[in-house]
Amino acid sequence: MRRLLLVPALLLFSFSFAGVVDGEEYLNGITWTPTPIVAPGATDDAPPADAVVLFDGTDFSHWNGAESWTIEDGAAVVGKRQITSKEEFGDCQVHVEWSAPLPAKGKGQGRGNSGIFLMGRYELQVLDSYDNETYFDGQAGAIYKQTPPAVNAMRPPGEWNTYDIAWTAPRFNEDGTLKSPAAITVLHNGVLIQNNFQLKGDTPFNRAPEYKAHGEKGPISIQDHNNPVRFRNIWVREFKAAQGEATEAPHLR
Template sequence: MDIRATPPANAILLFSGQFLSEWLARDGHPAAWKLEGGFLEVAPGAGDILTRQAFQDFFLHLEFRCPEEIPEARGQQRGNSGVFLQGRYEIQILDSWGVQNPGTKDCGAVYDQTAPLVNASKPATAWQKYEMVFRSARKREDGQIEPARVTVIHNGLVIHNNISIRPTPGALDQEVLAAGPLMLQEHGSPVAFRRGWLVSLRG
């Protein structure tokens, strides 16, 4: 399944050119990751980065690449990063190639919460693709909060199908009714990103 290979006219490009002017570090300082050659690379030790802009409901297209496998690396040390929707809900990035029964901390998982339906991972150094439809939490007429929901497609395979999600460890905040940024996690591995774009689904 390939929802869309190229961004539509109304897409917000997440990184282009030579500058990260639309991204910040968690502390509000300029983002210190590397942007060159058309892709963005995590700078180990530089911390997470997040968009200046906040979002509600959206479609996200993002490609990523885990670094070359380090023989002695195990588990969460293998190409670890993550995509935090609204800065609250992490979709895990990890070198999970070859994992037979993916768990809640493998690539594609809603981190520490819901395992992917299948392991769609490619080997380290191969470019991979996430496509996500995110529906933010909202308050119902009875005053109860309806949780956020997400559908995730990883390398053309549906790994989460409109599931409800709650904030994951490392979230920016718990203010689920507020718009929030897209956040990319720094977890010590030089994971690379390219062709990131987002389309708002709320008028």
């Protein structure tokens, strides 16, 4: 019986393989633009060749508002008021490393609080969430007041955390209405915590989120919340999807 069952399967495989050997190949009809070559960083956290390095541990030349921030051992330490990048970005990849203060002081939202604002208005929360309870959509890795992270991947205070962010900017129609929402994917210390989450709008503390039309690009901002959170190795890559044009109908050849 087993031999009889194997015969149809073998025949099907032989016919499929024969089709490949005879030269049948599916073509999608798209002519693609040549793929750009980008040299990766020497290590996983090092900036690729096409990245804009916003902070390399030496100065705040890429930022506005950093007059009261300091640099200690190659890390930017939060001072008074938020800092905002001089460069603006739309769809992009963002790498940020941050460390909650040691010794830990305070609790809830008062412990190691800061935030990464994409386009200056959409916040990915920074908080010392290591053994520190707070409201779920306000912990580290949350899209503030919209969704918690899938898991809590925090390292203890004083150790370095990494956010790797894939950001899709929102699009607006000519009349200012929303065409497509912003979306974000985040890895926290290599752990997937946000998977293409579509934002409901901006991320204020005191009202519901909403979208208001804005430009195709915006700055990166880092929040001051009266806690000396440290940041280092901040870089951004603008993202452009592969480009192609349908030049003929899909077909076999």
